[in-house]
Amino acid sequence: NAGVTQTPKFRILKIGQSMTLQCAQDMNHNYMYWYRQDPGMGLKLIYYSVGAGITDKGEVPNGYNVSRSTTEDFPLRLELAAPSQTSVYFCASSFTVYEQYFGPGTRLTVT
Amino acid sequence: QKEVEQNSGPLSVPEGAIASLNCTYSDRGSQSFFWYRQYSGKSPELIMSIYSNGDKEDGRFTAQLNKASQYVSLLIRDSQPSDSATYLCAVDNYGQNFVFGPGTRLSVLP
Numbered sequence: 001n002a003g004v005t006q007t008p009k010f011r012i013l014k015i016g017q018s019m020t021l022q023c024a025q026d027m028n029h030n031y032m033y034w035y036r037q038d039p040g041m042g043l044k045l046i047y048y049s050v051g052a053g054i055t056d057k058g059e060v061p062n063g064y065n066v067s068r069s070t071t072e073d074f075p076l077r078l079e080l081a082a083p084s085q086t087s088v089y090f091c092a093s094s095f096t097v098y099e100q101y102f103g104p105g106t107r108l109t110v111t
Numbered sequence: 112q113k114e115v116e117q118n119s120g121p122l123s124v125p126e127g128a129i130a131s132l133n134c135t136y137s138d139r140g141s142q143s144f145f146w147y148r149q150y151s152g153k154s155p156e157l158i159m160s161i162y163s164n165g166d167k168e169d170g171r172f173t174a175q176l177n178k179a180s181q182y183v184s185l186l187i188r189d190s191q192p193s194d195s196a197t198y199l200c201a202v203d204n205y206g207q208n209f210v211f212g213p214g215t216r217l218s219v220l221p
Contacts, residue, residue, distance in 0.1 A: 033208060040119075042199055042213040043155070050207070058208065059112060090154055097206055098143060102154035 002026050004103035006091050012109045013081040021076040021106050023091030029101075031094045032074040034058075034066065036087040037105075043090065049074055081110045113138045115202050115212035123218045130187040132215050134200030137181070143203040144176055144183045149214065150196045159185060190219045 007022045025032065030051050035043040045058030049068040063085060065077040074093075078085060088107050092100040114137040124130045132146075143162050147155035161167045161174040161183065173186040183202075187194055200212040 031208075035211075040213075042115075043211040045208055045210075048208050056207070059210075097203065097208060098145070098160065099157055100209065102156070105154050 004091055004093050004101055006089075006103040006106050008106060009104065010107045012111065013078075015081060015083065015110060017081050018077070018079050019081070021078070021089055021091075021108075023074045023076065023103060024072050025074075025091075025093040025101075025103075026072065027093060027095070027101070028071060029093035029095050030071070031097055031100075032068065033092040033094075033100065034064070034074070034076045035090045035092065036060065036085075037090060038087050046076065046089075078108075083110050086110045113141070113202060113204055113210045115200055115210050117198075117200050117212040117215045119213055120216040121218050122215055123220055124190050125220050126190060126192060128190050128219075130190045130194065130217055130219070132185040132187075132198050132200075132217065134183045134185075134202075134212055135181055136183070136200075136202045136210075138202070139178070139181060141178075141181075141202045142206075144174070145201040145209065146172075146174060146185045147199040147201060147211075148196045149199060155199055187217075190217075192219045192221050195219050 033048045034046040047066040091103040094100040146159040149155040159174040175184045197214040199214045201209040
């Protein structure tokens with residue numbers, strides 16, 4: 001099993017550009033999550049999904065969108081990138097809400 | 112929004128000592144508690160979960176939960192330099208997701 005995979009590993013965006021961060025898991029987990037982690041800080045939940053076709057906002061959803069058309073994939077869309085979105089983005093999945101498994105992260109810089 | 116608080120550290124302990132990491136949470140109704148370890152530049156990994164009051168031991172790690180005091184802690188016995196990392200406390204949020212604390216950076220000195 002590959003577990004949770006994320007692409008790309010690194011990305012530099014210019015202000016106003018858009019991009020999609022990819023996340024996939026091969027563990028047949030129902031729950032998937034997107035977090036951001038700013039330097040020296042904890043994880044803030046952006047969006048989460050409890051199953052295909054179901055998504056909900058977390059603590060910091062503004063500036064982001066998600067979709068969940070399959071159990072395996074949970075892409076995160078950034079529209080009109082801003083410097084405040086510079087962060088490390090982690091995707092996670094779990095069979096129930098507990099014991100989340102994290103991907104390796106995407107380091108995003110917006111300049 | 113639930114709040115989870117941790118001392119940011121760094122907490123420095125000598126090799127072989129006991130490291131004690133603390134976490135408090137705001138919602139008395141929280142039921143499930145987790146400790147994640149995050150090495151610098153890496154993703155978090157689950158090391159302990161605890162659901163009932165009292166202690167839960169797993170190797171050198173012991174999680175302690177006191178729901179009346181809204182307090183959860185992690186003890187690391189015989190600390191090793193390889194334990195140097197940031198430890199994140201997570202609390203369940205109405206069974207839908209987690210709220211994470213800011214993390215405590217632990218440094219184990221050889």
